[in-house]
Amino acid sequence: MDNRRTRIIATLLLCIPALLHFAPIFYLVCMSFKVGGEAIQYPPKLLPEALNFANYHAALEMAPLTRFLLNSVVVSTLMMLIQVVTSILAAYALARIEFPKKEWVLGFILMTMFVPGEVVIIPNYFTMASWDWLNTYRGLIAPYAASGFGVFLLYQFFRTVPKELEEAALIDGCSRMRFLFQIMVPLAMPAILAFALYSFVNSWNQYLWPLVVTQSTEMQTAQIGLGMFRSQNESTSWGVVMAATTLLVAPTVVLFVATQKHFVRGITMSGMK
Amino acid sequence: MAKVDFKQVKKSFGDRPILKGIDLTIGSGEFLVLVGPSGCGKSTLLRLLAGLEELTSGEIEIGGRSVGGLPPTERGIAMVFQNYALYPHMTVRQNLEFGLKLAKTSEAEMKRRVDDAAKLLGLEDQLSKKPGQLSGGQKQRVAMGRAMVRDPKVFLFDEPLSNLDAQLRVRMRAEISLLHQRVKSTVVYVTHDQVEAMTLADRIAVMNGGVVEQLGTPLELYNDPHTQFVAQFIGTPSMNVVPKDWLSGAGASFPAGAVNAGFRPEAITLVPSGQDLKLGSAEVVLVEPLGSTNYVHLRWNDTLIVAEHRGTNVKAIGEKCDLGVNASAVYWFDGQGKRVR
Amino acid sequence: MKFKGDKPLFVGLVLPTVAILTAFVAYPALRSLYLAFHEVEPFSQGLAYVGFDNFKSLLSSADFWSSLKVSLYFAVITVVPAVVLSLLAALLLDANPFFRGLWRTILLLPVSISSAMAAMLWIFLFNPTAGYLNYVLDVIGVTGPNWLADPRWAIYSVALVTVWKEIGFNVIFFMAGLSSIPKDVNEAAWIDGASSWRRLFSITLPLISPTMLFVTVVSLINSFQVFGQIHILTGGGPAGETTTLVYQLYQDAFVNFRTGFASAQAVILFALLMGATVVQFQVAKKRVHYG
16 A cells, blocks of 8 residues: 555655754754854854864763762662562553452552642652651652553553463463463563663653752752753853753663664553554 | 263353353263353353363362362363463473473473474474464464373363364364374363364263253264254254244144254255155255255245255256155254254 | 462552552642641641631632643643644654654654753753744744743743653554554555545544544643643743643742642642543543444
C-alpha cells in the first residue's frame, strides 16, 4: 500500500515538526559556545563563531556540577531500580493471582496516579522530617519507591502472556516466584526496559521534591543545581547558563536517544492503547 | 501407567455449574478421548485432573491415590496445550530440560531423556533453535517432548492439534497414535473434533452440558448412540433427524414414545431398492464430490438433508430423485432426545 | 488457577507498592482533605476546625475563579494541539517515510528534557530583543509580541513550551496504537474501494479510539498539573494571566502559608481531575471501539 509518492509526502511533511522540535535544542547547544557579546548581539547569529568551551569551564567553576550530576545519577538509578522491582511484583500479583476484591487494590493503585504531585509535597516533607530523612538519598527516593504507572503498564503486559505458559511451568514443577523471574520477566523485558527508562527520566527531571527535601549543596540534584544559575540570571552571561543547561540535559537526552527504540517497542508490546 | 478415577466430580465457577457429577474410570494404558461442543466441560475436567483447577466436590484418583490436594507437578501427569505453551526465550533443549532441572535430575539422566525424546520425535536437529524458529508441527512435537521427558503416568492433551492445518493434523494424529502404542501411557485427550476422537480413542466419552452423555468405543458410539445428541455429534456429515411422521407414509413402524427419526447420510439411497422405506421425492440442492463418494444435499419436505452417494451417476442440481432409507438403519428418539427402540 | 499459599503471596507482592503509595500518596491526599477543613492558628501553630470556611472563602475568592478559568483555558489550548499534532505526526510516521527512525528520535527528544530545563531554554528563545523566535518572525516580516511579558501572549507562550514537550510522549502511544491495527482490515477496506481519506476516517481513527482516549486523559491530567514551566517562565504573571489552579495552590501553600486554604484547592483540583476522567470514560463507552 505504501507507494513512493505517499512516502515522499510523509517525509516532507515530517520535516516541519522535526525542525520545530530540534531547533530549540540546537539553539541551546549553539548558545553554550557563544562568549561575551556574541550571545546578545542583534541580529542574532545562530551558529557560534567558534567551539569555545570557556562557558563550560565557567559553569563548572561556578557550581559543583559534577556533584549535582553524581547525585542525580545515584538517586535516579536507585529510584528506577526500586520502582521496577516493586512494580514487577505488584503487577504480577494483580495480573495472575486470584484474590478476593483484588480490583479494589488495582483501583487504589490507579487512583494514586490522579493525585497531583504538588498536593503530597507538604505532608511528605513533614513525614521525612519526623523520620529525620531530610537531606538524604533515602529521603529523596522513598516517596517515589512505588509507581502506579509502572504497575499499570506491566500489569497490562503480563496479562498478554498466555496463561498456559504458567500452567505448563507449574506442571514442570516451577513455583510462582520462579516462573515470574525465569519466564515472565525475560518475556516482559521490552515493557520493563520501557518503564525503567521512563522512570529514570522522570526521576532525573524531578523538581519540586528535591527542592524541598535537600538542604545542602552536596545533596542537590541537577535540576536544583540549575536553579543556582537562574537566580544569578542578571550577572551571569547567557552562554554560561546555556553551557550548564547543556551539561545537565545531556545525560537524559543521550540515554533517551540511545534507548528510545526499546521504549517505543515496550509501549507497543505492552498493549497499552 | 496408571488408572484414573473420577468420582462424582463437580465443578462450578461462581454460581455457574460446569461439571454436574462426573463418574468415569480410565483404564491403565487406555487412550480416552473427551469430546463435546465448546462449553461442555471437557477442558475443565482435564484441568481438574491436571490440578490447574480446584474441585468443587468429588474426588479424583490417579493410580488409586487421591490427588485432591496435590499440586500439578506431584500428580505424575504431563500436559500438552493447545497453543503449545513453549517458553519463547529458551531453546528447544532448554524447554525440554526445564522440568527435569527443577526436579533436580542428574545431568547424565537429563541428557539421556532429552536425547531419547528428541530422537523419537525427530527433533535432533532442532535442539538449539528457539520456538519462534520452528514450524507449527515442530512446536507441537516439542510440546509433546516436554511431556514425554517427565515420564508421566498420565498424558493430558488439551486440543493439541487445533492450531495445525488440515494436512499436518492428519499426520500428527497418526504420530500421537504411534507414540501411544510405543510408550503405553494412559492418555486423556480433549478435542471438539469427532474425527480426531474416532481415529485416536480406545474409548470416547461424549460430554454435553457438564455430564458424560455416553462412554464407549468409537464403533459403539457410532452404531449404538444412546441419545440424539451423541448420534448427531458422532459421524460426518451429521445424522439427519426429522419428525417421525415424515416416515409414516413409507410404512415405517415406530416404537412407542418415538418423536423423531434419525438416519445417517450413508443409509439413504437415491435409487431405492425393494426392501428400503420409500420416502418420496426430493430436490437436489448441492452436490459435494469428494472423489470416492459424494455428499448430496437435498430439499425434502422443506428441510435440508444430506445423503452419501457412491458412484458416478450423480444427479444435477435442481433434479428430483426418489429417496429411500434402509429400515434397519433408522434410529428413533423421544421428546427428550433419548433413544427408543 | 488457584493454589495454596496464593493469598499470602499476593499480599506479600502488592504490599511494598501499596504501603509506599499509602504512605506517600494516599495519606498525604487524605491529610490535605483533613487540612481543607482546618486552619493553622497563627500563634500556637495548632489546627482549628473551621468546617467549610476554606471552601466558602475559596468560592468567593476572585483569584480562585481566575485560576480555575486559566487552568481550563490552558487545558484546552494544550490538550487539543498536543493530541491532534501528535496524532498527525504518528500517522505520518506510520506512512513509512524515509529516515523514519530519525524523525521519531527528534520528535521524542523533548520528552527527556525536564520542564525546568525546557523552560530555561525557551526563556532565551522568547526574549523579545535578543531571542531567536522574534528574529525569525522579523525576517518573515512579522513583528513578534513580547511573549512572556504580554498578558495576551503569556499563556500561549507557556502552552507552546508544554505542547513542544508533550508531543513526543503522545506520539509513542499513537504509534503503538497504529501498529496494533491489523493490516488486513485496512487492506479489506482498500479492496472495498475506500479512498485513503475514507480509510483514515472509517477504519484507522475508530480503531485507535482507545489510544485517543488514553492520550487525551493523560494529557488533560498533565495539563492541569503543569508547574515547572509556569514557575520558571512567568511566575504566574503577568497580571495572573498564567496563574493556574496548581500554581495558585503552590502560592497559597508555600508563599502565603495558608495551608487550609491551599488544601481546599487541592481537594477541588483532585475532584476536577477525577470528574474529567470519569466523564471521558463515560463518553468513551459509546464512542470508543475496543477489540
